[in-house]
Amino acid sequence: MQPGFVSAQTRLLVVAPHPDDETLGCGLLIQHVVAAGGAVKLLLLTDGDNNPWPQRYLERRLRIDNAARQRWGSRRRNEVIRAIAQLGLPASVLHPFGWLDMDVTRRLRDDAPDSIAAVRTLVQEFQPTLMCCPTLSDSHPDHGAAHVLCRLALTGMDTPPVLLAYPVHEAADEVAYPVQIDASADQQQHKLQALAEHETQMMLSGRRMRRLALSPERYMAADTGTGDLRLPWRPPALLKHGLRLLVATPSGVKDWRWPDAPLVRDPDGAYRMQWPVDQPMPTPAFVKLHLDWPSPWIFDHWGWHAL
Numbered sequence: 001m002q003p004g005f006v007s008a009q010t011r012l013l014v015v016a017p018h019p020d021d022e023t024l025g026c027g028l029l030i031q032h033v034v035a036a037g038g039a040v041k042l043l044l045l046t047d048g049d050n051n052p053w054p055q056r057y058l059e060r061r062l063r064i065d066n067a068a069r070q071r072w073g074s075r076r077r078n079e080v081i082r083a084i085a086q087l088g089l090p091a092s093v094l095h096p097f098g099w100l101d102m103d104v105t106r107r108l109r110d111d112a113p114d115s116i117a118a119v120r121t122l123v124q125e126f127q128p129t130l131m132c133c134p135t136l137s138d139s140h141p142d143h144g145a146a147h148v149l150c151r152l153a154l155t156g157m158d159t160p161p162v163l164l165a166y167p168v169h170e171a172a173d174e175v176a177y178p179v180q181i182d183a184s185a186d187q188q189q190h191k192l193q194a195l196a197e198h199e200t201q202m203m204l205s206g207r208r209m210r211r212l213a214l215s216p217e218r219y220m221a222a223d224t225g226t227g228d229l230r231l232p233w234r235p236p237a238l239l240k241h242g243l244r245l246l247v248a249t250p251s252g253v254k255d256w257r258w259p260d261a262p263l264v265r266d267p268d269g270a271y272r273m274q275w276p277v278d279q280p281m282p283t284p285a286f287v288k289l290h291l292d293w294p295s296p297w298i299f300d301h302w303g304w305h306a307l
Contacts (some may be wrong), residue, residue, distance in 0.1 A: 002032045005162075005183060011040035012159060013128035015119075015150055016217040018048035018102060019080035020198040024209065025166035026132050027087055027191035028181040028217040033130075034088040041126045043119070044144055049073030050101035054130050054204050072200070073282060079198045086194035094109070095122060101237065103195075104145040105288070109220035109246060112152075112253040119153035128161040130138065135165040135220065136286070143169060144304040148248050148286045155250045155284065164219035169210065169299065177218035188214070227274040229281075231265065233289050233302050244292050247273075249258050256293075257288070273307065 010103060012033045016022040022042055023041070049069045056062060062070075080089045097118060107115045123131070133150040134143035147165060154160040164179060183191070195213045196202060202209060210302055235243055235258075243258035256262070262274040273283050291304035 002036050003029070003179075004143050006032045006036050006038065007097040008037035010036060010052070010130055011126065011128045012038060012040045013043060013123065013126055013131045013135040014040065015033055015044045015131065015146055016041045017043070017046065017140070017146045018101065019076040020048070020201050020209070021143075021168055022080065023083050023087070023136065023194045023198070024168050024192060024212050026211065026217070027194055028183045028187055029219075030084075030087045030089065032181065033188060040089055040093050041095060041128065042080075042093050043097070043122055044077070044080060045097050045104060046099045046101040046202045047073030047096065048076040048101050051076075051200070052102075058200065058203060059121065064090065076198075076200055077148075081202065082087075083194040083197040086190050086197060088190075095151040102142060104149070105246075105290075107146075108145050108149060108248060109253055109255050110269075112248070114253060115301045116149060116152045119149050120157075123153060123157070123161070131161040131163050132166055132219065133163065135167050135170060136222075137302060137304060138167060139299040141290075141300050141303075143299070144300065147302065149223075151284050151286070152248065152250055157259065163222045166217070166219050166224055177220045179219040182218040183217070183218075186278050213231070227307075229275060231267070231287065231289070232274065232305055234269060234271070235289065237301075239281070239291065240292050242291050244290055246290065247285065248288075249285045251282045263306045 010033050014022050014030065030040055049072050051072065052064050055064060055072050077096060081094060112154045119216065131150065133147050136144055136147045138144050154163060191213055195209060234240065240258045244255055244259060245261040246255045263271045264274045266272055285305050285307040287307055288304045
């Protein structure tokens with residue numbers, strides 16, 4: 001049985017930061033929309049070209065140059081075309097931006113107007129009734145930044161689509177997800193077949209990815225924040241000279257060094273954003289705590305928070 005909010009009038013826009021996110025996050029929902037006679041569009045932000053360890057393993061190479069990255073990205077884009085075919089979609093629904101993998105946060109920081117406008121333009125052209133993107137709390141930096149981009153792109157639209165967020169790199173059992181997609185055995189099998197098409201990812205992470213694909217497909221409404229300007233982090237003093245605070249609102253994006261950020265310390269030790277008293281706070285507003293140091297670890301330690 002299809003979800004009650006899916007019908008022949010459903011126009012679903014799935015936002016996937018990388019190939020395989022569309023299957024892991026929305027593989028069942030996509031099938032429900034197709035079965036109901038609705039329309040689907042897949043926005044693929046990156047080709048997943050910065051995925052070095054599977055590439056080193058499969059290509060038996062140590063050094064990965066630009067040509068090797070481009071070849072890997074092309075391979076992964078072909079995988080997503082084969083994967084969505086298993087979900088009942090033609091290649092024509094794919095809309096790839098071709099942004100660099102692990103670079104969505106930088107784009108948001110350094111080129112917010114054009115990046116947001118690119119998402120907004122696609123929304124205006126496709127006119128979705130339902131839009132799905134990663135959760136804000138997803139620990140992959142491209143996923144959290146993708147959520148912020150989508151939220152900012154929809155801000156101010158007269159008739160924005162319903163926005164649902166799907167988890168990939170987070171413990172879904174620890175969060176309340178009010179929407180869950182039921183699946184028939186056939187639909188679950190098609191989702192697994194779609195996942196199998198992502199051969200580059202299955203080679204080293206097949207067990208973990210199959211576990212994710214077999215987990216209930218869950219969604220939550222976009223986090224609107226509480227209106228409280230207190231930050232949830234209390235970073236250690238030793239890191240503060242390398243920490244940065246990135247704030248994204250419809251008015252713009254600002255990235256401060258932690259010592260220069262407009263923060264005050266509450267009596268209980270918590271930090272609070274100090275918004276200018278003569279300016280209304282734009283909404284939505286998102287803040288990200290991050291280290292300005294290179295690291296081999298790809299996942300966020302602190303990530304994003306909705307103010």
